[in-house]
Amino acid sequence: MTIKQLQQDILKLKREQDVIILAHYYQSMEIQEIADYLGGSLELSKIAKEKAHSEYIIFAGVIFMAETASILNQDKHVLIPSREACCSLAAYLNPKMVKLFRKKYPNLPVVTYVNSTAAVKAESDISCTSSNAVNIVRNISKEYQVDRVLFGPDANLADYAEQKSKIQTVKMPREGQCIVHSQISINDVKNARKEHPSAIILVHPECRREVRDTVDFIGSTAQMYNRVKQSPSKETEFIIGTEHGMLERMAQDFPNKTYHLLKDDITCLDMKKNKLEHIKHLLEHLDDKTFEVKVPSEIAKRALKPIEKMLKYS
Ligand code: SF4
CATH class of the missing domain: 3.40.50.10800 (NadA-like)
Structure with missing residues (x-):
């Protein structure tokens, strides 16, 4: 068929x-x-x-x-x-681990990325997404009057929230990462810039810090979409640092722009x-x-x- x-x-x-x-x-x-x-x-x-x-x-x-x-x-x-x-990132954290972190840091609120299981969410004080992680960390630290929060399971998103909010994040666990976004390297950014020097590079906050620090825009899938949607006509070329389904979506909705994937194989097999x-x-x-x-x-x-x-x- x-x-x-x-x-x-x-x-x-x-x-x-x-x-x-x-x-x-x-x-x-x-x-x-x-x-x-x-x-x-x-x-x-x-x-x-x-x-x-x-x-x-x-x-x-x-x-x-x-x-x-x-x-x-x-x-x-x-x-x-x-x-x-499934999601290999969500598999990095389970409720037992959250309870152990709570025991070790009894006064700190638990922030968990929506990319976690329901059982982990049930042990959390607040959820967050890649769009709102910075605000959530800022607000919850204010509410609890602390300068640190527990954050899991994505250590790169935790690092991004920490970098932007200036609130320290205790990573639950330190090695938690999205296999799709964390594979993007600084060399991929360098190569893409060389090949398409006038293109704007957009990446997801689940990318590693050295990658995030060298690109033009960091945002969730929806934020990337809006960034392209609202781009002035002089911006015609974009390099997309997230799952290639997103690139296809943009190419369909905004066909007057040119798109490249930051790396050949950014695919979430799940x-x-x-x-x-x-x-x-x-x-x-x-x-x-x-x-x-x-x-x-x-x-x-x-x-x-x-x-x-x-x-x-x-
Ligand atoms: S891209 Fe795939 S592996 Fe990464 S967080 Fe999303 S669902 Fe999980």
């Missing part, structure tokens, strides 16, 4: 049922094209809460994102196209585990519990607090 036929079948099945499809910018273009809403983690979390009135939510992203949607929509069925779409065939299967079997991501109510209740706190501060 061709991609077009699959997409048509999906759209037809979607129309006939009470279902909404949310897709992260890192999904393949063919999935982005059939989604009701597209976005980065924060926008999709908000959409899941405010606009997802359907009984079924298909979340084309990784499991922690579907968990967040489940936490915010306990009365709905949240389905993930592939149960194998995000790409979701396929159109999986989504069609879900729509044909909405009641198949295998694909439902349901956070137990006791954990959901505790995990909701840090998310709501984050949404309030955002």
Whole structure:
């Protein structure tokens, strides 16, 4: 079956049922094209809460994102196209580790990146995304009247928040990193600059500090998108330092600009585990519990607090 036929079948099945499809910018273009809403983690979390009135939510992203949607929509069925779409970054931190860090630093608030499991969120004081990490660290340190916070699981994002807010972050754990963004090196930036000297380089805050320090713009996927959207006409060329799904999105939405990927193979293999065939299967079997991501109510209740706190501060 061709991609077009699959997409048509999906759209037809979607129309006939009470279902909404949310897709992260890192999904393949063919999935982005059939989604009701597209976005980065924060926008999709908000959409899941405010606009997802359907009984079924298909979340084309990784499991922690579907968990967040489940936490915010306990009365709905949240389905993930592939149960194998995990996140290696989220796997760096578990609730037991958070408790040990709390014991060691009893007065410090726990900030966890939304790219963490529901069980980790349940042990946190506040969540954050790559868009709001700096503000969240600033605000929570003020609220607790401390000059340090516990932050996990991404040590690079923690370092970025620390660099910008001047509030120290204790990394939970020190080695936590996103395999996709942390692989970008300073040499990749140098080579890209040499090849495209007038292009503007944008990277994600999950990149390492030496990379962040040499580029033109640092931001979440949504912030990068807006940076390109709002760019003046004299800025025509961009080098994208994040998952290549983002580049495809921009190329489609702003075709009058030229795009290059900062490195050849910036792909999140987990995000790409979701396929159109999986989504069609879900729509044909909405009641198949295998694909439902349901956070137990006791954990959901505790995990909701840090998310709501984050949404309030955002
Ligand atoms: S890009 Fe990184 S943080 Fe995002 S889902 Fe993939 S591994 Fe996880």
